[in-house]
Amino acid sequence: MRRAIEAHDLHKRYGDVHAVRGVDLTVAPGEVLCLLGPNGAGKTTLVELLEGHRLPSAGSVSLLGRDPARGERALRDRVGVVLQGTFLQDELTVVELLEMHARWYDRPRPPDELLELVELDAARDARARDLSGGQRRRLDLALGLAGRPDVLFLDEPTTGFDPHARRQAWRTIQALRGEGLTVLLTTHMLDEAQALADRVAVLAHGEIVAEGPPELLGGRHERPAEIRFALPDGLGPADVPTPPGATLVRDGDGVLVTAPDGVAAAHRLTGWALERDVPLAGFRVAQPTLEDVYLSLTEAHA
Amino acid sequence: MSTRDLALAGWQVRYTQRSFWRNRRAAFFSLFFPLLFLVVFGTLLGDVRLDSRGGLRLIDFYVPGIVTYAIVLIGFNATAMQLAALRENGILKRIRMTPLPTWAYVAGTVGSTLLVMAASVAIMLAVGVLAFGAHLRLSTLPGLLVTLLLGGACLTTLGIAASRVVGKPESGMGILMVVTLPLIFVSDVWFPLDDAPGWLSAIAGAFPLEPLASGLGVAFDPSTTGVGMSGGDLAVLAAWTVVGCALMTRTLRAVTRRD
Incomplete structure (x- = not known):
């Protein structure tokens, strides 16, 4: 069967x-x-x-x-x-x-x-x-x-x-x-x-x-990844290189990078940070959760 | 309806019985409540004689009356309540999803109730005869048994049918009492109604309770000759059993229907 x-x-x-x-x-x-x-x-x-x-x-x-x-x-x-x-x-x-x-x-x-x-x-x-x-x-x-x-x-x-x-x-x-x-x-x-x-x-x-x-x-896998981190004093979002295809904005005290290719963007950002010895406190990469997708799907049909 | 299904129904009776007797409160209510009436009435008034009924001892009036009360309480009220609970609590839905035929499950519930009824009746007959000297004798035993079987079948089929009009189990007992309690009072069950108006007796006689109590009473009446059967009473009970079977079939069909 x-x-x-x-x-x-x-x-x-x-x-x-x-x-x-x-x-x-x-x-x-x-x-x-x-x-x-x-x-x-x-x-x-x-x-x-x-x-x-x-x-x-x-x-x-x-x-x-x-x-x-x-x-x-x-x-x-x-x-x-x-x-x-x-x-x-x-x-x-x-x-x-x-x-x-x-x-x-x-x-x-x-x-x-x-x-x-x-x-x-x-x-x-x-x-x-x-x-x-x-x-x-x-x-x-x-x-x-x-x-x-x-x-x-x-x-x-x-x-x-x-x-x-x-x-x-x-x-x-x-x-x-x-x-x-x-x-x-x-x-x-x-x-x-x-x-x-x-x-x-x-x-x-x-x-x-x-x-x-x-x-x-x-x-869900095609949705952009969200990368968040904080910068040390003296550096602002403008000092950070924007990975190709990504957008980079201030997010409270830190920075939010939205990138279609999370892996490449993270690689670019961490490479930059290691080169300059900049600590990226609280660095994390997140895909949209199943809950995010579910809520957007059911709200779209509400 | 295969042998295997009958065996399954038998197992359901066993499991339901086991569960029933473990619930002491329900067991007490079904068995000892009517027995309590019998003991109190028998002790206080058992030896009083009823001149209006040829000197009949009151205990020979009470035993058939309270046996009738027990049959109504268990056969009608309890059966209707249990089947309503099966439906309202989603138990029948659960059963329909299994290979057990719904009828086998319902038969287990009803069969278990019939056993409780039989136990209750047996205890009351035993106490009535042994403790209070109710006038039961071998010659009228056949009539007593036939009347008990017919009465039990009659009220149980009506009880199954009545489960349909019982809504939520919490409010069900009240609805059933509205039906059974007035009938019990006018049916010559609790106290002799020798001076009741004729129209009231006629109404009572058209329902099953009065014929059941009266039919059982024949077996206890020392003036009875023969096997203790009362043709008129049995005829009314038989007619109500036919009605009960017809209504019961409709209720059981509704219970197994899908929408």
Whole structure:
């Protein structure tokens, strides 16, 4: 199979609201695609269409080569969905809930393996109702993985996590990717997209406005680099050579150089400084962050 | 509906039971609250005789009445609340994403509630007979069992149907009480309503509670001959069970529908 998830010209309307407007999307087997977008952009609706939880108004969805809306059991058996969860049987322990879910699948992952995977061994005999928020989210993830899925839908997996817990969740997802799992991840957190995604798709007003690897998104690598540094007393911006193609301006007490080729510009500036023995305090080169690109993309479509 | 699915539904009943009994407060409310009424009424008034009913002992009136109350509380109210919670808390959505058939999960929930109902009824019958000498005898046991089964099925199917009109679980109990509490009061469940106006009795008799209490009462009445079945009461219960099944099917369809 060439595509794990494939959507073609997908639309969803609710009365007058056109929530998803002609989305084309493909995710290759083993790929991690991150869906980014502000609240109200249609992320949830799009994901629910791909999961088969909602029916499209127009267009087509294929999940592992099948139509997810038909709710075929063989398909459900190979797809994991991590929902922010409540459990009806919240007096059951973590390991009991994992056992219960494992029974539903043809080729379940043993509860002990799941506990290890999400690093929840310490809470294995705790009742679901007594778990902390972060532990609950990890249990949600473990339940989504109980059937050893080929495709995993992951909705904001680390919301409310402390930094340590986030790194731990990322390790889990990266380990699973190593096993060939396809992941469709939605998140608000750009560093999460940067850390986990092979590809990012930015959704705004129901349309995909940009798509690509995080480091190339929105022509990010082509955007000019920004070089900042401070000059010693007695020197001003006019004393500094302007690298070819760059612009050089005063920036507070220091200097800001904006250059299409950051490497060449930095080389020129540091070469000059070493030659004259000028200290360039706080010298740093920065590409626009994923966040800068994301904000400019979603604001342009606001 | 394969054997495997039935086995899965069975496992769901087991897991739901395990979770239920660990929640002491819910267990207390379902089991001991009706039992408390039985013990208080039985102790205070159990031996009083009702002249209007041929000298029937009050305990033989209370046991069927409070068993009816328990069946309403668990079969109707608790079932409706639980299914509303499944829907409102996104649990059904979660289940739909898994290979477990939704019906197997719902069956686990309803099956578990039926077991709680059976336990509650069994405890009350045992306490009524053993502690207060309620007049239960072998000859009317078949009638008692048939009435219990039909009444349990009737109120549970209606409870499943009613889950549809229960919105948020927090406000649901109030809505259900508005339906069940007045009916309990007019249905000859709590106290003998021998002087009630005819129209009130007619209304009460058209709903399932009065026929259930009355049908169960037949089995406890020492003047009953035969197997303890009351044809008229069973007919009303059967009619409501048919209605309950029809409404339940519609509710379950709505629950599994996608938009």
